[in-house]
Amino acid sequence: MGILLKTVVILLFTLSSSFADISTFIKNDCATCHSFKEVKSDFTERIKRKASPLYYAGNKYKEEWLVLWLQNPTRIRPGGSFPPNHTIVTDEGDIIDDKTLDKHVSLSLPQAKEVASYLMGLKTKQELIDKIDYSPKKISKSSGKLNFVKFQACQSCHKDSRDEGGVSGPELYTAWNRLQEKYIVSYITEPELWDDHTMMPNKNLKKSRIQKLVDYLKLLGEENEK
Numbered sequence: 004m005g006i007l008l009k010t011v012v013i014l015l016f017t018l019s020s021s022f023a024d025i026s027t028f029i030k031n032d033c034a035t036c037h038s039f040k041e042v043k044s045d046f047t048e049r050i051k052r053k054a055s056p057l058y059y060a061g062n063k064y065k066e067e068w069l070v071l072w073l074q075n076p077t078r079i080r081p082g083g084s085f086p087p088n089h090t091i092v093t094d095e096g097d098i099i100d101d102k103t104l105d106k107h108v109s110l111s112l113p114q115a116k117e118v119a120s121y122l123m124g125l126k127t128k129q130e131l132i133d134k135i136d137y138s139p140k141k142i143s144k145s146s147g148k149l150n151f152v153k154f155q156a157c158q159s160c161h162k163d164s165r166d167e168g169g170v171s172g173p174e175l176y177t178a179w180n181r182l183q184e185k186y187i188v189s190y191i192t193e194p195e196l197w198d199d200h201t202m203m204p205n206k207n208l209k210k211s212r213i214q215k216l217v218d219y220l221k222l223l224g225e226e227n228e229k
């Protein structure tokens with residue numbers, strides 16, 4: 004066999020065997036909690052769901068964030084995947100029972116890079132991304148916050164800083180660093196098209212309102228990076 008042919012054979016073998024590995028790894032180590040295809044069923048699916056779906060991960064996350072987070076996962080959803088399952092009722096109101104929330108598996112740098120690159124290839128729901136057109140505008144912190152907290156009441160479910168906001172939705176002061184901007188716009192516009200059983204209400208907000216909300220999340224994300 005010529006040296007070139009040998010190299011090609013070895014290369015093909017390595018590529019395909021590493022791909023086989025990653026799918027098996029994902030199937031055994033991630034798909035036990037995260038779904039990798041759309042599940043059509045009734046709301047009991049949402050109650051039992053252990054973690055967010057990942058079959059559209061390539062249209063949702065920023066790859067650099069995935070690589071970092073998978074090595075050092077921090078909590079994004081203060082109340083876990085389905086907050087009522089982790090809530091205890093007390094005289095002072097409902098509180099999250101941290102003991103019922105498990106630590107997330109963490110990966111080495113090479114594993115995190117390979118998994119992130121695999122996830123970025125999962126591009127279901129591309130059509131929702133394709134119809135978004137958003138270009139950032141400047142917003143002041145006070146006007147952004149007023150809109151987020153008072154006018155749209157997003158803060159009842161989401162945190163816009165480490166110490167302020169609701170615990171039933173994912174924290175949003177890190178959203179800009181974690182999520183692709185078109186996904187953020189699309190999710191606020193039509194959450195139910197991303198997830199049949201989303202717990203996020205569609206408030207039929209005007210485009211100009213959504214623009215302000217996303218500009219505010221951008222501002223928070225950029226502050227958070229400093």
Ligand code: HEC
Pocket residue numbers: 029032033034035036037053054055069073077078079080081083084107108118173
């Ligand atoms: C035992 C269940 C379980 C397994 C196994 C698991 N995860 Fe998770 N994952 C979770 C939960 C619960 C969360 C939400 C954590 C949070 O926000 O605090 C999560 C969050 C995530 C997130 C961020 C999701 C978001 O809210 O945007 C990513 C990305 C992720 N997991 C990827 C993976 C990958 C890749 C694997 C396989 C290596 C994996 N997970 C294995 C339960 C699991």
Ligand code: HEC
Pocket residue numbers: 084155156157158159160161171172173175178187190191198200201202203204206216
């Ligand atoms: C009633 C609670 C509630 C309100 C009010 C709410 N959300 Fe959400 N939101 C959620 C939940 C819960 C999710 C995650 C989807 C799920 O787990 O079903 C979510 C998801 C999101 C996401 C995607 C985040 C991710 O990690 O995938 C964005 C962006 C978002 N919300 C922005 C907003 C904005 C902006 C507002 C105000 C207009 C708002 N939300 C109001 C509960 C809420």
